Amino acid sequence: MDSFLTSRIVTDILSGLTNGVVYGLVALSLVLVWRSTRILNFAQGAMPMFATYLGMGLLSYHFGYWACVVISIAAGFAIGGVTERVLVRGLYGKPEINPIVVMVGFLIVLEAVAAAIWSTLPRGLPSPFSPIDWQIGGKPFAMSDFSVYEIVTALVVMTAVALLFRFTKLGLQLRAAALAPEVSRLLGVRVGRMLTLGWMLSTAVGTITTVLVASNFFTGLTPQVMDGIFAFGFIAAAVGGLDSPVGAIISGVVMGIILQFVGDFLNSNAIILVALAILIVSLMVRPNGIFTKSTARRV
């Protein structure tokens, strides 16, 4: 049993799961914005990075780790809201290329400003849990206190988002504003506020993800900390379906596991190629994503 748990396959599955939940969270944050405003937020990695710098910068002022996490998330909410109001609001209904150009530009600006303020050198964050792998029968097992922290946090966030959307009045309004803005207004929903809230929520989820990534002993916080992960999260969202939060999460987790196997059994350089191949094949077979279902029917 011990040799099975420490085998190469189980190790890859567990490592892939840990990476996959992070991809799933990034994908979820992209889906939250897409569903509410039909905009692909290419700054979805940079905005949370900035919020994380703002919050975690307080570590230098003797704030505790958890206090800084809470402040980072609050900063994420604020950055998401301000971005929607100031930058995005004028882009609704414009040609699709406009928001893409604006958000890519915003990504570049945020990373440049972050580099100018905090430098491009990795800033080590205190790891709240040990990153050292557990041992089973004297052999390393691909789980650590930190990876449990990552997985549990991801599950809590995903469950909270699901509960919010499924069972609360606010979630009902957020979904309605995204699906049918005009009808929602006729029913008294303040659609503008809901769109702002969607961006706030999405950036807050992204910030939690960035905190997890940057708190990893081996990563640290840099202005580009989320660039690579954003690419995998983006692919996961496109494969799962930009309209499907559940699809984004499942596809993120599955992609994490597949890519871990690719890196282990083939070559780590092949990871991005395989990820792009998955994206291309899935777009050819299911252009709207594997988990997006069409409910329209002629009557």
Added chain:
Amino acid sequence: MISVDGLSVSYGAVQALRDVTFSAPTGQITAVLGSNGAGKTTLLRTISGLQSPTKGSIHLDDHELLGQKPENIARLGVGHVPEGRGVIGEFTVEENLRLGALMAQVNLREGLEEQYTQFPVLSERRRQAAAKLSGGERQMLAMARALIAKPSALLLDEPSLGLAPLVTSQLMHTIQHLCRTNHLTVVLVEQNASSALRIADRAVVLHLGKVVANDLAPVVAEDENLRQYYLGMVE
């Protein structure tokens, strides 16, 4: 009561409504009739705040509606069932109703039960996606969603569109019943003039954005000129 006074609306150079004036009394159905492009839908969209007028005024009892956002007009008690019903297909029947009840100062459970009693077919399908409903069922859902908020006025845009004659007839009787029992101000936009005139108390006929008749429904129904030239009701 809804009072529209001197209302004009333009889409660029095209004038969709020209100096439209009429009143829709409380507890009565006011049918707004006319051919395609007469301005009927524009009129309802302007009342509910989706369209801005170039001039004129709209009152719901003592409240000026002009310049207000659609969500605020809805909160004042104007329910609008738009053309094509506007039910959210991805939502279940019950989620659509819950959405309608959000702004209402009513107990949700009581509100749902009331609508399920009014429209039993919705009760049977409460967990079903609205996209799976038939056209008639969708219309029932759209009306129930508007009614659950206890509006004082109900704007109905082409409710019979795409429905079979028998379903249309049942629908018109339902609208009449709802208007009487809830003491609603109903503005009913219809191309199906004969169905609408059967249940309406008053009728306004629009042609190219202008009011060409505004009278009691039986008077409009008997007017040969209106029937022939504006309502397409050829014997």
